[in-house]
Amino acid sequence: MLAxxxxxxxxGRYLEGLLGALGRMDLPFELTLLSRRNELxxxxxxxxxxxxxxxxxxxxxxxxxxxxxxxxxxxxxxxxFVNVPLWGRRPxxxxxxxxxxxxxPECFPGGLKRWLLRRLYARxxxxxxxxxxxxxxxxxxxxxxxxxTDRIRVVxxxxxxxxxxxxxxxxxRAAIERHGLPDDSVVFVGNCKPHKNLAGLLSAMVRLDERGxxxxxxxxxxxxxxxxxxxxxxxAARPWVHGVGQINDDDLVPIVAxxxxxVLPSFYEGFGMTALEAMTVGTPVVCSDIPALRELAGEAAExxxxxxxxxxxxxxxxxxxDASRRDELxxxxxxxxxxxxxxxxxxxxxxxxxxLLGISPASTAASxxxx
Numbered sequence: 001m002l003a004x005x006x007x008x009x010x011x012g013r014y015l016e017g018l019l020g021a022l023g024r025m026d027l028p029f030e031l032t033l034l035s036r037r038n039e040l041x042x043x044x045x046x047x048x049x050x051x052x053x054x055x056x057x058x059x060x061x062x063x064x065x066x067x068x069x070x071x072x073x074x075x076x077x078x079x080x081f082v083n084v085p086l087w088g089r090r091p092x093x094x095x096x097x098x099x100x101x102x103x104x105p106e107c108f109p110g111g112l113k114r115w116l117l118r119r120l121y122a123r124x125x126x127x128x129x130x131x132x133x134x135x136x137x138x139x140x141x142x143x144x145x146x147x148x149t150d151r152i153r154v155v156x157x158x159x160x161x162x163x164x165x166x167x168x169x170x171x172x173r174a175a176i177e178r179h180g181l182p183d184d185s186v187v188f189v190g191n192c193k194p195h196k197n198l199a200g201l202l203s204a205m206v207r208l209d210e211r212g213x214x215x216x217x218x219x220x221x222x223x224x225x226x227x228x229x230x231x232x233x234x235x236a237a238r239p240w241v242h243g244v245g246q247i248n249d250d251d252l253v254p255i256v257a258x259x260x261x262x263v264l265p266s267f268y269e270g271f272g273m274t275a276l277e278a279m280t281v282g283t284p285v286v287c288s289d290i291p292a293l294r295e296l297a298g299e300a301a302e303x304x305x306x307x308x309x310x311x312x313x314x315x316x317x318x319x320x321x322d323a324s325r326r327d328e329l330x331x332x333x334x335x336x337x338x339x340x341x342x343x344x345x346x347x348x349x350x351x352x353x354x355x356l357l358g359i360s361p362a363s364t365a366a367s368x369x370x371x
Contacts, residue, residue: 001074003067003081003091004035006058007043009191009222010097010273011081013160018080020044020161021346028359034070058083059116076357082117084124092356094127098270098292099140100195107194107268121145129352133157133271136291155348158340159277162249163256167281172258175251179244185216186316187259187283189252189274190266192219192226197265197288199230202237203309204265204316209240213317215260219243220252257281260320264288265306272296276340279333284326286315300332 004015022031023044033040037051054070056063058081068088071077079091101108101117108114124130125145130152132138138152167175176183190196198219208214217240219227224245231238247255256262262278264287272293275285279300287293289303297303302325304315318325347361354361 001032002078004033016043017342021342082120082124093129094124095131100268131155134292137270158342159280162253163277163280167254167257172254175254182216185218186261187218189220191221192223195268197267197306201265202234204312205240206236207313217241279337282330284319284329300336
């Protein structure tokens with residue numbers, strides 16, 4: 001059984017890509033989902049697997065009190081996020097996307113929630129197999145819990161499936177007009193939590209303006225109230241910033257594809273899916289020189305020091321003003337992004353399931369190779 005009810009933000013992207021690829025494979029086992037069928041089918045299309053319906057909300061008290069009674073008897077229990085049940089049966093396979101809550105607890109206010117997340121991570125780290133999207137996350141997991149490396153599997157992810165379909169010039173124009181955005185801009189996609197370093201990016205945009213190189217910044221993602229608070233502390237950036245909140249993929253893809261650059265100045269990432277999505281559609285990436293993003297992008301991004309707003313500004317200027325550097329990053333980014341795909345991630349995931357079930361994944365590999 002796969003718990004697939006946390007369909008928001010990056011975890012939702014993960015489930016959308018994984019389940020979409022699993023649906024095109026000849027699985028050597030029966031799969032049941034714990035989810036909301038209507039919402040799930042809006043994300044990935046018709047679902048043929050049995051679905052145990054639930055309205056649980058991730059990381060809530062109701063989730064911990066109610067999830068145990070919803071899990072039926074099964075041979076393998078799979079959790080795609082760290083929100084594992086603290087009581088009752090422990091999941092056999094857990095995906096841990098990052099350890100940011102452990103490495104940077106100061107970025108997540110609330111003592112009770114910090115305590116809960118520490119408990120959740122500790123329990124998730126005891127699963128028979130732990131899937132992680134990067135070698136960096138595997139190393140951090142071992143650092144925090146001493147998890148044996150033979151229980152950890154690195155399974156790189158891919159971008160949102162909507163980014164596999166190119167956006168036309170007409171779609172770009174329509175999305176820009178729908179949200180009242182300027183034609184020529186750079187884009188930030190993500191939440192506005194402190195580890196995403198949006199404050200540093202706003203400072204960088206002010207530096208560009210002071211040098212006569214100002215560009216509009218489009219901010220896409222949750223927690224726009226955090227953006228408003230940041231702008232009150234950096235009023236000089238306000239004229240350049242356009243916050244659009246959470247938007248659907250029909251608008252997100254053309255906005256990213258039409259941007260001069262994607263900027264990801266995070267202090268911390270476990271993988272970097274938004275950077276991968278930008279590279280997929282040919283948008284050059286300016287991102288932090290941190291381990292997970294180096295692992296993801298190789299040499300296909302303009303790397304900057306996230307602690308240095310002047311350096312972030314210089315990186316943005318290099319990519320947006322130097323046509324040869326921009327063309328170089330577009331080509332390298334597309335080539336790098338082609339290394340990541342959901343059929344491969346799904347096949348590697350199924351191999352872990354089959355290992356614990358004691359069955360051969362051979363028929364699955366043969367089926368997925370024909371896609």
